[in-house]
Amino acid sequence: MTILPVIPTSPDAPDAVATRRRPAMPPRHFADLDSAGRKAAVTELGLPAFRAKQLSTHYYGRLVRDPEAMTDLPAAARAQIAGDLFPPLLTPQRELACDDGATRKTLWRLHDNALVESVLMGYPDRVTACVSSQAGCGMACPFCATGQAGLTRNLSVAEIVDQVVYLAGVAASGAVTGSPPRLSRVVFMGMGEPLANYPRVIEAVRRITAPAPEGLGLSQRHITVSTVGLVPAMRRLIAEELQVTLALSLHAPDDDLRDELVPVNQRWKVAEVLDAAFDYAAQTGRRISIEYALIRDVNDQPWRADLLGRLLHGKLAHVNLIPLNPTPGSKWDASPKPVEREFVRRLREAGVATTVRDTRGREIDGACGQLAASELTTVDAGSPAADAEVAR
Numbered sequence: 001m002t003i004l005p006v007i008p009t010s011p012d013a014p015d016a017v018a019t020r021r022r023p024a025m026p027p028r029h030f031a032d033l034d035s036a037g038r039k040a041a042v043t044e045l046g047l048p049a050f051r052a053k054q055l056s057t058h059y060y061g062r063l064v065r066d067p068e069a070m071t072d073l074p075a076a077a078r079a080q081i082a083g084d085l086f087p088p089l090l091t092p093q094r095e096l097a098c099d100d101g102a103t104r105k106t107l108w109r110l111h112d113n114a115l116v117e118s119v120l121m122g123y124p125d126r127v128t129a130c131v132s133s134q135a136g137c138g139m140a141c142p143f144c145a146t147g148q149a150g151l152t153r154n155l156s157v158a159e160i161v162d163q164v165v166y167l168a169g170v171a172a173s174g175a176v177t178g179s180p181p182r183l184s185r186v187v188f189m190g191m192g193e194p195l196a197n198y199p200r201v202i203e204a205v206r207r208i209t210a211p212a213p214e215g216l217g218l219s220q221r222h223i224t225v226s227t228v229g230l231v232p233a234m235r236r237l238i239a240e241e242l243q244v245t246l247a248l249s250l251h252a253p254d255d256d257l258r259d260e261l262v263p264v265n266q267r268w269k270v271a272e273v274l275d276a277a278f279d280y281a282a283q284t285g286r287r288i289s290i291e292y293a294l295i296r297d298v299n300d301q302p303w304r305a306d307l308l309g310r311l312l313h314g315k316l317a318h319v320n321l322i323p324l325n326p327t328p329g330s331k332w333d334a335s336p337k338p339v340e341r342e343f344v345r346r347l348r349e350a351g352v353a354t355t356v357r358d359t360r361g362r363e364i365d366g367a368c369g370q371l372a373a374s375e376l377t378t379v380d381a382g383s384p385a386a387d388a389e390v391a392r
């Protein structure tokens with residue numbers, strides 16, 4: 001019998017899976033639970049069911065995350081609840097502010113020492129939270145800092161929700177200079193690919209949008225889920241019949257270039273991903289947002305603007321151009337302003353609504369594609385540019 005050489009297996013082959021340690025998800029937290037789960041959890045603790053509503057009012061209604069501060073609960077119950085339902089999930093590791101206090105970034109350490117970030121952005125009429133859905137990211141887009149380090153693990157529902165509740169608390173404290181003291185928008189544009197952590201992200205969206213005190217009571221329309229274009233998950237999202245805004249990170253209108261910039265394009269091509277996005281727009285009646293990071297001499301040619309214009313003409317879509325934030329060691333740079341202006345002009349000429357994203361978070365690496373927590377120990381205060389919010 002011929003013995004075949006042992007070929008190294010892919011990381012997902014059964015042998016490798018058997019020996020690989022699965023990343024540990026965090027302990028259960030109040031924010032993981034829906035209304036029925038919350039009642040069940042408090043009765044399991046031997047507490048009356050009405051305590052569940054009381055806890056929701058504190059957590060979602062008053063943004064109190066520490067049971068010790070819930071002083072209308074008996075002290076013994078507080079300790080029990082803290083131990084069982086409010087394990088600390090997010091430990092602030094570092095907080096940074098810039099733009100005169102209108103942009104604030106929090107670096108969190110998770111229970112297993114993984115690091116993720118959230119960014120809070122204040123505008124005259126609104127406050128937006130940019131949250132992470134995974135520790136790291138497995139999508140490997142070469143221009144994105146998070147993509148370089150690979151995926152550590154999915155975040156739990158509560159790890160996502162608790163970022164939002166924390167940031168809502170910061171907003172409510174009035175700390176966001178020049179903005180209303182209320183969080184009104186959430187964008188899933190921090191670390192991770194939200195649709196690769198699909199069930200948890202959807203559940204988090206439900207919690208964030210459930211009316212207070214069942215949830216945070218934000219409008220579904222004010223939630224944006226951004227994706228590289230995982231077509232089956234986009235189709236699943238259509239079936240949820242949610243009213244959330246979908247952002248598609250396109251970055252190139254042609255497969256040749258998109259295969260390189262967004263490697264998942266090798267699996268789902270531009271035509272297919274746009275079809276799914278247009279179907280989402282048709283189902284919700286809401287404009288989709290096409291994200292396009294302009295990279296000098298890579299994807300900023302006039303012919304690519306024209307091709308993008310043809311693909312989007314007459315569709316319920318809006319283009320959001322992002323000046324590239326060069327990541328450390330990157331060979332790429334943002335497009336010069338005249339090139340950017342010409343790109344905008346051509347898209348508008350094709351009848352496509354186009355905006356250029358404002359720049360936020362430049363001194364604190366709180367920018368699009370800059371959220372690479374492992375690098376934060378050496379934050380470069382002079383690092384190049386930009387933001388993390390959809391300019392609308």
Ligand code: SAH
Pocket residue numbers: 139141143144145188189190191192193194226227228247248249291292293322323324325326327368369370
């Ligand atoms: N994984 C999701 C959401 C996270 S990134 C997605 O890709 O959509 C949020 C947005 O920032 C995406 O549009 C992403 O392509 C963009 N981005 C990433 N790195 C960037 C960089 N260096 N400069 C500008 N935009 C970047």
